[in-house]
Amino acid sequence: MAEARRTDPKAITRQSDDFDRWYVDVVRRAELADYAPVRGCMVIRPYGFALWEHIQRALDDMFKRTGHQNMYFPLLIPESYLQKEAEHVEGFAPEVAWVTHGGGKELDERLAIRPTSETIICSMYADWIHSWRDLPVKVNQWCNVCRWEMRTRLFLRTTEFLWQEGHTFHESAEEAQAEVATMLDCYAELAEEWLAMPVIRGRKTESEKFAGAVYTSSIEAMMADGWALQSGTSHYLGQNFSRPYDIKYSDRSNALQYPHQTSWGLSWRIIGGAVMAHGDDAGLVLPPKVAPVQVVLVPITRSNDVEGVRVVEEAVAAIERATPEGVRLTVDRREGIRPGEKYAHWELRGVPLRIVVGAKDLAEQRVTVVRRVDGEALVVPVDAIGARLPEMLKSAQAAIFDAARGRLDSRSVDVTSLDELADAFRERPVFASAPFCNRAECEERVKAAVHAVTVRNLRADRTASGAPCLACGGAAEDVALIARAY
Amino acid sequence: MAEARRTDPKAITRQSDDFDRWYVDVVRRAELADYAPVRGCMVIRPYGFALWEHIQRALDDMFKRTGHQNMYFPLLIPESYLQKEAEHVEGFAPEVAWVTHGGGKELDERLAIRPTSETIICSMYADWIHSWRDLPVKVNQWCNVCRWEMRTRLFLRTTEFLWQEGHTFHESAEEAQAEVATMLDCYAELAEEWLAMPVIRGRKTESEKFAGAVYTSSIEAMMADGWALQSGTSHYLGQNFSRPYDIKYSDRSNALQYPHQTSWGLSWRIIGGAVMAHGDDAGLVLPPKVAPVQVVLVPITRSNDVEGVRVVEEAVAAIERATPEGVRLTVDRREGIRPGEKYAHWELRGVPLRIVVGAKDLAEQRVTVVRRVDGEALVVPVDAIGARLPEMLKSAQAAIFDAARGRLDSRSVDVTSLDELADAFRERPVFASAPFCNRAECEERVKAAVHAVTVRNLRADRTASGAPCLACGGAAEDVALIARAY
Numbered sequence: 001m002a003e004a005r006r007t008d009p010k011a012i013t014r015q016s017d018d019f020d021r022w023y024v025d026v027v028r029r030a031e032l033a034d035y036a037p038v039r040g041c042m043v044i045r046p047y048g049f050a051l052w053e054h055i056q057r058a059l060d061d062m063f064k065r066t067g068h069q070n071m072y073f074p075l076l077i078p079e080s081y082l083q084k085e086a087e088h089v090e091g092f093a094p095e096v097a098w099v100t101h102g103g104g105k106e107l108d109e110r111l112a113i114r115p116t117s118e119t120i121i122c123s124m125y126a127d128w129i130h131s132w133r134d135l136p137v138k139v140n141q142w143c144n145v146c147r148w149e150m151r152t153r154l155f156l157r158t159t160e161f162l163w164q165e166g167h168t169f170h171e172s173a174e175e176a177q178a179e180v181a182t183m184l185d186c187y188a189e190l191a192e193e194w195l196a197m198p199v200i201r202g203r204k205t206e207s208e209k210f211a212g213a214v215y216t217s218s219i220e221a222m223m224a225d226g227w228a229l230q231s232g233t234s235h236y237l238g239q240n241f242s243r244p245y246d247i248k249y250s251d252r253s254n255a256l257q258y259p260h261q262t263s264w265g266l267s268w269r270i271i272g273g274a275v276m277a278h279g280d281d282a283g284l285v286l287p288p289k290v291a292p293v294q295v296v297l298v299p300i301t302r303s304n305d306v307e308g309v310r311v312v313e314e315a316v317a318a319i320e321r322a323t324p325e326g327v328r329l330t331v332d333r334r335e336g337i338r339p340g341e342k343y344a345h346w347e348l349r350g351v352p353l354r355i356v357v358g359a360k361d362l363a364e365q366r367v368t369v370v371r372r373v374d375g376e377a378l379v380v381p382v383d384a385i386g387a388r389l390p391e392m393l394k395s396a397q398a399a400i401f402d403a404a405r406g407r408l409d410s411r412s413v414d415v416t417s418l419d420e421l422a423d424a425f426r427e428r429p430v431f432a433s434a435p436f437c438n439r440a441e442c443e444e445r446v447k448a449a450v451h452a453v454t455v456r457n458l459r460a461d462r463t464a465s466g467a468p469c470l471a472c473g474g475a476a477e478d479v480a481l482i483a484r485a486y
Numbered sequence: 487m488a489e490a491r492r493t494d495p496k497a498i499t500r501q502s503d504d505f506d507r508w509y510v511d512v513v514r515r516a517e518l519a520d521y522a523p524v525r526g527c528m529v530i531r532p533y534g535f536a537l538w539e540h541i542q543r544a545l546d547d548m549f550k551r552t553g554h555q556n557m558y559f560p561l562l563i564p565e566s567y568l569q570k571e572a573e574h575v576e577g578f579a580p581e582v583a584w585v586t587h588g589g590g591k592e593l594d595e596r597l598a599i600r601p602t603s604e605t606i607i608c609s610m611y612a613d614w615i616h617s618w619r620d621l622p623v624k625v626n627q628w629c630n631v632c633r634w635e636m637r638t639r640l641f642l643r644t645t646e647f648l649w650q651e652g653h654t655f656h657e658s659a660e661e662a663q664a665e666v667a668t669m670l671d672c673y674a675e676l677a678e679e680w681l682a683m684p685v686i687r688g689r690k691t692e693s694e695k696f697a698g699a700v701y702t703s704s705i706e707a708m709m710a711d712g713w714a715l716q717s718g719t720s721h722y723l724g725q726n727f728s729r730p731y732d733i734k735y736s737d738r739s740n741a742l743q744y745p746h747q748t749s750w751g752l753s754w755r756i757i758g759g760a761v762m763a764h765g766d767d768a769g770l771v772l773p774p775k776v777a778p779v780q781v782v783l784v785p786i787t788r789s790n791d792v793e794g795v796r797v798v799e800e801a802v803a804a805i806e807r808a809t810p811e812g813v814r815l816t817v818d819r820r821e822g823i824r825p826g827e828k829y830a831h832w833e834l835r836g837v838p839l840r841i842v843v844g845a846k847d848l849a850e851q852r853v854t855v856v857r858r859v860d861g862e863a864l865v866v867p868v869d870a871i872g873a874r875l876p877e878m879l880k881s882a883q884a885a886i887f888d889a890a891r892g893r894l895d896s897r898s899v900d901v902t903s904l905d906e907l908a909d910a911f912r913e914r915p916v917f918a919s920a921p922f923c924n925r926a927e928c929e930e931r932v933k934a935a936v937h938a939v940t941v942r943n944l945r946a947d948r949t950a951s952g953a954p955c956l957a958c959g960g961a962a963e964d965v966a967l968i969a970r971a972y
Contacts, residue, residue: 036560036610037567038597043610046555046625053556069532070539074522075599075630075646076583081523097562097588099599102645103634104580111524113561113585113599124522124529139532144561144630148589159588160561 012348014281019225023276027154030284030349032271040152040159044268047349050292052162052268056142058194058290059164059266062186068138068166075144076111077120084244088118091211095147097159113146118212118237118263121167122245129169129249135259137169138179155272156229156486163267169259171251173238176260180236183264184217187232190266195274196287196401197221198408199231200431200481202457205443210263214238220456220481222408223276226429228456228483231273234264272486277404278373284350285373287400288393294328295389296346300339300358308359315357315367315382322386327393347372352396355385373399417470418449421482425450429484435464436480442471446482456481498834500767505711509762513640516770516835518757526638526645530754533835536778538648538754542628544680544776545650545752548672554624554652561630562597563606570730574604577697581633583645599632604698604723604749607653608731615655618737621745623655624665641758642715642972649753655745657737659724662746666722669750670703673718676752681760682773682887683707684894685717686917686967688943691929696749700724706942706967708894709762712915714942714969717759720750758972763890764859770836771859773886774879780814781875782832786825786844794845801843801853801868808872813879833858838882841871859885903956904935907968911936915970921950922966928957932968942967 012025027033032048035041044052060070076099083089092115099111114120125137142164149157166183170176184201191197199219209216213235220228241247242258251257278285288294299316301309316331323329330351332342339356346354354370361367367385369378373396380388412431413424424432436442436455443455449471458478469476498511513519518534521527530538546556562585569575578601585597600606611623628650635643652669656662670687677683685705695702699721706714727733728744737743764771774780785802787795802817809815816837818828825842832840840856847853853871855864859882866874898917901907910918922928922941929941935957944964955962 034610036606038560038562038564038606041560041562043560044558046557049557050555052558069536071532071535072530072538072648074524074527074529075632076524076527078524094590097585097597099583100586101584101596102582102632103636110587111583120522120524124520146561146588150589162558 012281012283015224015279022279022281023272024154026275026279026283026348027272032275032284033154035154038159040149042154042158044162047292048271051271051274051286051290054290054292055190055194055270056164059186059190060142062189063140063164063166066138066182066186068140068168070141071139072141072143073114073117073120073124075114077114077117078109078111080109081119081123082112084119085212085241088212088241092116092147095149097146097148114143115145115147116263116265117141117143117145117165118167118241119245122241122247122261125169126245126247129247129259131249132171132251134249135169135171136175136179138166139168140164140166153272153486155275156269161267161269163265165263165265168262169242169247170261171257171259173260176238176262177236179262180217180234180264183262184219184232184234187234187264187266188219191219191221191231191270191273192401194287194289195270195277196397196404197231197273197277198401198405200457201460202481203460204233204457205438205440205455207440207443208454210235212237212240213263214240217460218457220483220485221273221277222404222411222431222483223273223486224279224407225276226411226431226484227276228431228481228485229269229273229276230456230485231270232264232266235262237261237263276486278400279350282344283348285400286350286352288352288397291350291352292328293330293346293349293351294393295323295330295353295355296351297329297331297355297357298339298342298346299331299333300356305359311359311362312357315362318382319355319357319367319385322383324386324390327389353389353392371396371399373403415470416468418445421446421449421453421470425453432482433459433462433479434470434482435467435476436478437469437472437474437476438478438480439472442469445471446480450482452484453482454485456483456485498767498769501710501765508765508767509758510640512761512765512769512834513758518761518770519640521640524645526635528640528644530648533778534757537757537760537772537776540776540778541676541680541756542650545672545676546628548675549626549650549652552624552668552672554626554654556627557625558627558629559600559603559606559610561600563600563603564595564597566595567605567609568598570605571698571727574698574727578602578633581635583632583634600629601631601633602749602751603627603629603631603651604653604727605731608727608733608747611655612731612733615733615735615745617735618657620735621655621657622661622665624652625654626650626652639758639972641761642755647753647755649751651749651751654748655728655733656747657743657745659746662724662748663722665748666703666720666750669748670705670718670720673720673750673752674705677705677707677717677756677759678887680773680775681756681763682883682890683717683759683763684887684891686943687946688967689946690719690943691924691926691941693926693929694940696721698723698726699749700726703946704943706969706971707759707763708890708897708917708969709759709972710765710893711762712897712917712970713762714917714967714971715755715759715762716942716971717756718750718752721748723747723749762972764886765836768830769834771886772836772838774838774883777836777838778814779816779832779835779837780879781809781816781839781841782837783815783817783841783843784825784828784832785817785819786842791845797845797848798843801848804868805841805843805853805871808869810872810876813875839875839878857882857885859889901956902954904931907932907935907939907956911939918968919945919948919965920956920968921953921962922964923955923958923960923962924964924966925958928955931957932966936968938970939968940971942969942971
């Protein structure tokens with residue numbers, strides 16, 4: 001932990017030297033999060049949590065808009081409840097943290113800290129769903145879960161993490177599958193509209209799907225190093241859980257049926273995604289819509305210049321008054337710190353716009369607004385600044401998205417064979433798309449062809465229409481997205 | 487659980503027959519919460535969670551208004567971290583749930599599921615606080631905690647519960663103590679302004695304070711049966727934690743100091759308080775400011791009266807259009823359910839206002855608005871209803887508070903001796919106030935004088951000015967609030 005004590009923001013590792021160290025440096029120095037003394041756990045600090053609150057609010061509004069309600073199920077799940085769905089328990093049991101003692105006694109049955117809540121939720125809804133009139137059920141919870149991971153990484157893979165998990169029950173497979181798609185769209189909207197990360201939607205292969213699901217769909221975003229980050233998943237569970245958990249309802253013709261289920265989840269991992277998608281050697285680059293501080297105002301005055309101080313303070317007050325409600329503005333009045341240090345401080349924290357107010361500018365009644373994403377500087381009259389901030393934030397948001405979109409486009413390639421795949425990765429990691437037959441053997445061949453690549457998903461936006469699979473040459477219907485992934 | 491299957495809202499137990507069963511019936515039938523299959527745990531259902539969301543939002547706004555930031559610390563605390571403050575561990579260890587296995591292996595050191603987070607937070611801040619410039623630190627987290635309770639009760643005492651816990655670090659004892667008072671004021675504001683529960687503020691006795699605190703202050707509310715509910719606590723920790731956890735900072739004269747700390751918490755238990763403070767034999771009575779549904783509109787039509795249906799639907803649409811944004815209105819269009827059943831359904835759920843729209847009323851272009859708290863019925867012209875709703879909700883909020891205030895006043899008595907105390911409780915539970923010397927022996931005598939009473943707190947709003955202690959007759963400075971408590 002010794003390196004963490006360096007507080008000079010310039011001390012962060014350069015991306016080109018070591019992207020992984022750059023990531024950890026930025027997350028810790030920008031005070032988003034830090035390691036906790038518990039293996040694989042982290043503390044999310046106020047600046048990081050404020051980011052999470054904006055993400056939560058945006059997503060929660062979407063959930064409510066699409067007819068979902070929040071509720072809360074217990075943290076602890078009896079082992080016997082976990083074990084009813086065979087694939088599910090096989091997938092999650094190795095990662096479970098077990099409570100064996102409580103209230104000073106050994107428990108009769110050990111309790112799992114939820115790795116995900118399908119099992120407890122199905123157990124409860126078996127009591128609550130009786131008739132088709134009780135359907136659909138569309139609920140969500142914001143909570144913590146634990147998965148004992150071997151290798152952990154701030155935000156991306158932690159033993160405990162915060163997420164939301166949605167769970168729905170439907171009369172028909174069609175309705176449930178439409179829900180799976182709707183929720184993946186919500187995740188894509190969050191990623192693209194709020195976090196400025198273009199994503200690729202698609203279905204996971206059998207080997208990568210959620211344990212117990214019929215199928216899993218995902219959004220995949222490209223990080224600054226060309227690696228992929230799975231940023232949200234939406235699962236069609238079919239009747240795989242309703243049968244073993246014995247959830248039955250009388251349908252419209254009074255016959256007993258098992259409902260069709262979905263579940264979908266997005267975690268604080270997406271914060272790590274935003275860091276790695278947009279950040280640079282100076283630190284974070286935060287999209288304005290989720291940035292805890294959208295605009296920082298840095299007054300520059302010499303304390304012996306009494307008249308200058310007065311003029312600058314008046315301008316600062318005028319800008320504060322003119323700033324529309326809802327724009328998150330901070331004034332950096334810290335004393336004894338040079339302007340350059342202040343700039344670096346807020347650059348590290350990714351604040352989208354910096355307004356510098358000095359006596360010299362004010363002689364001409366104007367200020368300079370510098371945009372974090374590309375350093376673009378705009379000179380704006382003091383009395384126009386309030387009115388123009390919303391539009392400048394909007395255009396900063398767009399510039400961040402465009403930069404990410406540009407990188408995704410320039411580092412995406414279509415390949416038709418394993419040789420072409422290997423070639424595509426020779427220089428640097430890319431997103432490769434290829435016709436793919438979706439057989440397990442071919443998936444293995446893809447993984448063997450290039451170090452550390454996986455099939456991320458079968459793209460929802462493309463079809464192979466019978467073109468030859470990149471691995472076996474057989475007729476392929478799907479286009480696989482192939483990349484290295486966090 | 488068999489009794490839960492009765493869905494007739496009329497089947498709830500009467501308060502006068504068995505207040506405890508009434509409470510459980512109402513919480514479950516109104517679908518606020520239900521028992522989970524894990525001992526002592528519960529599920530909070532969408533209707534109950536929506537209530538919690540309104541409470542969270544109100545309180546979180548107050549926290550931010552008073553300069554606090556949210557963050558999130560890990561769920562799991564290593565045993566060695568828990569053990570550094572002796573009183574604290576003694577108080578909480580018997581209630582801890584222990585994780586002993588994770589990732590398929592027995593752990594080297596067992597991990598506590600947090601019963602509260604002082605220990606892990608102090609461990610982290612020992613690394614983050616260096617200078618007086620780092621103070622004050624004022625943070626909060628919304629999270630789940632576990633305490634292995636012997637007897638559990640929905641919302642009031644559950645093994646796992648949701649709460650918020652605030653933690654602050656200050657340069658001086660004075661500043662920290664002012665913080666303790668400010669946060670207790672926030673809790674009182676939430677209870678009185680939002681939940682319509684008048685409360686009595688005061689300091690806990692030594693035997694009732696938070697384990698490890700210098701002192702604890704609380705708000706106490708009166709339930710419909712005259713019992714008290716502790717509804718929020720705010721603790722002054724002094725340097726009791728900063729010393730053993732070795733949190734040191736250089737003060738303004740460059741000397742090393744231990745910061746002064748506070749912590750304060752409020753849980754979903756306050757929902758149980760709102761249920762018991764305002765509910766009646768028909769079910770919940772929810773204060774409009776936190777009610778998930780503030781107004782229910784019940785159209786009454788006979789399906790064979792085609793013209794009547796049309797007129798009623800038009801009136802419903804007109805009322806919906808005229809309802810100001812922010813008023814939470816629901817239309818109950820369920821078919822095949824008699825009006826009386828619908829009324830009972832929404833009465834059980836405590837909806838503050840019911841608007842009934844029938845063809846007969848509409849002939850005169852008016853509707854009847856019935857207030858849940860007292861059944862008061864107002865006839866309002868259809869075209870005025872939208873404009874009048876906010877004021878009617880405000881007055882319903884006030885009526886609920888006034889009813890609770892009236893009960894608190896009528897069931898509060900001043901006593902001067904243990905005999906008078908016993909007399910006061912002969913008929914029914916009351917809030918008794920008495921001069922009290924605050925010695926442990928006298929507290930024991932108070933508890934022995936009347937079955938199940940305790941000193942709830944030493945009232946902040948009163949002083950004994952040397953009057954004789956009700957137990958020993960010695961000079962007393964404090965006035966004790968004595969009651970039976972949940």
